[in-house]
Amino acid sequence: MSALAPTLQTFFTDRLLCQRRASPHTVAAYRDTLRLLLGFAAVRLNIEPSKLAIDHLDAPLIGTFLDHLEQDRGNCVRTRNARLAAIHSLFRYSALRHPEHAAVIERVLAIPQKRFERRLVTFLTEAELEALLAAPDQTTWIGRRDHTLLALAAQTGLRASELIGLCCDDVHLGVGAHVSCLGKGRKQRITPLTKEMVVVLRAWLHEPAVQATEPLFTTRNGSPLSRDALERRLAKHVANASHVYPSPCQKKVTLHSLRHTAAMRLLHAEVDTSVIALWLGHEQVETTQIYLHADLAIKDRALARTAPAHIKPGRYRPPDTLIAFLEGL
DSSP, X not given: OXXXXXXXXXXXXXXXXXXXOOOHHHHHHHHHHHHXXXXXXXXXXXXXXXXXXXXXXXXXXXXXXXXXXXXXXXXXXXXXXXXXXXXXXXXXXXXXXXXXXXXXXXXXXXXXXXXXXXXXXXXXXXXXXXXXXXOSOTTSHHHHHHHHHHHHHHHXXXXXXXXXXXXXXXXXXXXXXXXXXXXXXXXXXXXXOOHHHHHHHHHHHTSTTOOTTSBSSBOTTSOBOOHHHHHHHHHHHHHHHTTTOXXXXXXXXXXXXXXXXXXXXXXXXXXXHHHHHHHHXXXXXXXXXXXXXXXXXXXXXXXHHHSOTTSOOSOOOOSSHHHHHHHXX
């Protein structure tokens, strides 16, 4: 067994779990990355994973592995960068334990993150959200569960992992109604609820299959919902909503889109971005600035304020549909 194998084991047991107290999500992400890397290196070098050495995982091989993720596995640049961050973390730990491999480790750590285009966030308008919330069949238990879950996601902006982790005890419907959750980075967060959401949650908590000590949202047999199951249910309801309001089907709607929707609703209500950052559990207020870029209405209002006094405010509207067609060519 080479030096890589025991170093890899202590990286998880000592560095991640004991020193950094990494979350299960972080441990799983690092595990999957290194499993993919070792499998790729074993095939490419024709060496068993347990016999791979640190020198085998040099910068050219790591670079080829990253290209493999994008070209063969179809990973996006964000995923590629996340995998590289996990590799960097392992090699920084290895540098402390194996200075004799400093040259190889230094070259791997010098591999940069790849730049990528930052697209505007996807969010639903009020009409689109109303159509989506009406899509679940509320005459069934599954439909009532999905309606409650989607409504809660759109009102609170909770992440998918936070929604899955909610227990019935985390919902407080008395004075100052709110939900509490342990969010990203182990941050305890309390999010207030609207009167309409309180009514929906109170009805859901009275469902026979909902137990006080159990997760708030489960499958029919009581097992926890998975992220994939949530996305499949959402995709189904988006497709059903398109019969009433076609616009949602033209967008790539995910559960994170409902988080963006909650942020945009707060922004349209002229809530300060620092408050929105606290609401969403952002580490930095600058993260919330993406919603300012995505909101065309705010830009239109800014444009109206800067227009000369003798010019009528507002965006240009073609005087005729035929003229609009010609100008759109």
